Amino acid sequence: MQISVYLYALIACSGLTLSALENGSDAPALLLVSFDGFRADYLNKYSLPNLEKFFSDGVLVRELTNVFTTKTFPNHYSLVTGLYAESHGMLASIMYDPVSKKHFSIQNDSDPFWWDEAIPIWVSVEENGYRAAAAMWPGTDVNIHNHTLKYTFKYNSKVSFQARLRNLTQWMTEDKSVKFAALYWEEPDWSGHRYGPDNTTEMGNALKEVDSHIGFLMDHLNKTGLWGKINVIITSDHGMTQCSPERLIELDKCISAGSYTVVDLTPVAAIIPLEDNSTVYKNLSTCHEHMKVYLKNDVPDRLHYKNNERIQPIILVADEGWTIVKHGNLPRLGDHGYDNMLPSMHPFLAAHGPAFRKGYKMSSFNSVDLYPLMCHLVGISPKANNGSFARVRCALVNEQCGELALAVGIVIGVLIILTTFTCLFKLMKNRDASSSRPFARLELDDDDADDEPLLE
Numbered sequence: 001m002q003i004s005v006y007l008y009a010l011i012a013c014s015g016l017t018l019s020a021l022e023n024g025s026d027a028p029a030l031l032l033v034s035f036d037g038f039r040a041d042y043l044n045k046y047s048l049p050n051l052e053k054f055f056s057d058g059v060l061v062r063e064l065t066n067v068f069t070t071k072t073f074p075n076h077y078s079l080v081t082g083l084y085a086e087s088h089g090m091l092a093s094i095m096y097d098p099v100s101k102k103h104f105s106i107q108n109d110s111d112p113f114w115w116d117e118a119i120p121i122w123v124s125v126e127e128n129g130y131r132a133a134a135a136m137w138p139g140t141d142v143n144i145h146n147h148t149l150k151y152t153f154k155y156n157s158k159v160s161f162q163a164r165l166r167n168l169t170q171w172m173t174e175d176k177s178v179k180f181a182a183l184y185w186e187e188p189d190w191s192g193h194r195y196g197p198d199n200t201t202e203m204g205n206a207l208k209e210v211d212s213h214i215g216f217l218m219d220h221l222n223k224t225g226l227w228g229k230i231n232v233i234i235t236s237d238h239g240m241t242q243c244s245p246e247r248l249i250e251l252d253k254c255i256s257a258g259s260y261t262v263v264d265l266t267p268v269a270a271i272i273p274l275e276d277n278s279t280v281y282k283n284l285s286t287c288h289e290h291m292k293v294y295l296k297n298d299v300p301d302r303l304h305y306k307n308n309e310r311i312q313p314i315i316l317v318a319d320e321g322w323t324i325v326k327h328g329n330l331p332r333l334g335d336h337g338y339d340n341m342l343p344s345m346h347p348f349l350a351a352h353g354p355a356f357r358k359g360y361k362m363s364s365f366n367s368v369d370l371y372p373l374m375c376h377l378v379g380i381s382p383k384a385n386n387g388s389f390a391r392v393r394c395a396l397v398n399e400q401c402g403e404l405a406l407a408v409g410i411v412i413g414v415l416i417i418l419t420t421f422t423c424l425f426k427l428m429k430n431r432d433a434s435s436s437r438p439f440a441r442l443e444l445d446d447d448d449a450d451d452e453p454l455l456e
């Protein structure tokens with residue numbers, strides 16, 4: 001009783017609550033921003049004063065473990081659904097569905113068929129009676145589950161970062177029911193592919209521009225009265241690694257061109273055999289020491305990349321920095337898509353706003369954990385997902401975490417000691433009181449009166 005009162009008082013005094021959902025109607029809006037291809041260690045290698053200012057007053061997660069394949073569409077859909085690629089169905093930048101015989105590419109992505117295996121957060125937000133807004137985030141201009149956003153753009157890479165943000169903030173300030181907004185920007189991915197991440201001059205220029213966009217974002221949110229009022233998350237989909245003409249894997253050297261079809265090529269190739277599966281598999285599996293070859297059912301479980309009809313019968317995975325081609329030259333100096341265990345494939349995350357701790361740093365979490373966190377922030381129930389709110393909740397100011405657990409431990413310890421001393425004191429006091437008369441009588445050596453004090 002005494003302990004529970006102390007705990008209640010402690011929690012009440014600290015303004016701390018258990019991990020209940022934010023009340024949706026009271027929850028501040030959330031702005032999610034992705035800078036495509038922002039590799040986690042760019043934070044250590046380049047000067048990013050605006051980004052540092054952003055997270056110095058908020059949260060920094062140095063590294064996110066993203067999902068396989070570490071490509072743009074799979075990872076952007078995982079961020080907003082909390083699902084691995086095999087579960088949300090957006091498996092690569094180029095796909096083929098053997099049942100419907102449909103083809104998907106990032107230039108031909110607006111058929112809901114490809115997106116309907118999952119329900120992204122913006123659809124759930126609107127199903128809960130709020131509005132969502134989006135600027136170029138993959139999928140936000142698609143009619144997913146018969147739901148088209150009112151506040152969105154058709155994808156157009158020529159629209160500036162500033163214009164994307166201005167539209168979002170206008171929608172957010174004019175319509176208070178907007179709870180969730182998502183913004184996508186193409187850099188530093190574009191420069192990473194063109195120059196390779198080892199080109200520090202070009203990457204330095206690209207990241208300087210990205211950092212200036214973050215500076216604009218803070219200024220603009222200040223001017224529109226949103227800074228400090230809304231929650232803002234800046235993150236990315238994947239990293240980037242250096243490729244080289246010295247690290248080419250040429251399929252034509254291992255297998256006849258007529259024996260297979262390639263759906264997607266590098267660094268994860270999706271192969272449909274046109275001849276006997278086992279012969280094609282055998283030829284490919286001895287093709288190159290820097291290329292792993294899997295029959296679909298043998299893809300390692302940790303990659304979560306086999307339970308979907310859109311995954312082709314044979315999957316080839318190049319080692320880091322190696323490029324798979326049929327023949328010919330290196331297509332790009334930088335690439336991503338490789339094994340999601342590789343640190344070079346990992347992005348970062350930073351967050352700022354009323355829900356987040358200030359000056360708090362975490363080493364890592366999984367990118368699928370972001371979805372339950374975002375649902376919590378906007379006050380809606382998450383759909384079934386592969387993420388964990390428990391792994392990320394320490395980023396939030398209102399969650400019980402390390403410090404509170406320690407404080408509760410100290411209070412319980414002090415209470416136990418106090419209770420023990422109080423009991424001992426009472427026992428000794430009772431003993432003193434009850435022993436004064438028998439002691440006197442013992443002196444008199446009066447056997448008949450031994451039990452008398454006990455009868456009182």
Ligand SMILES: [Zn+2]
Pocket residue numbers: 037072189190193336
């Ligand atoms: Zn890319």
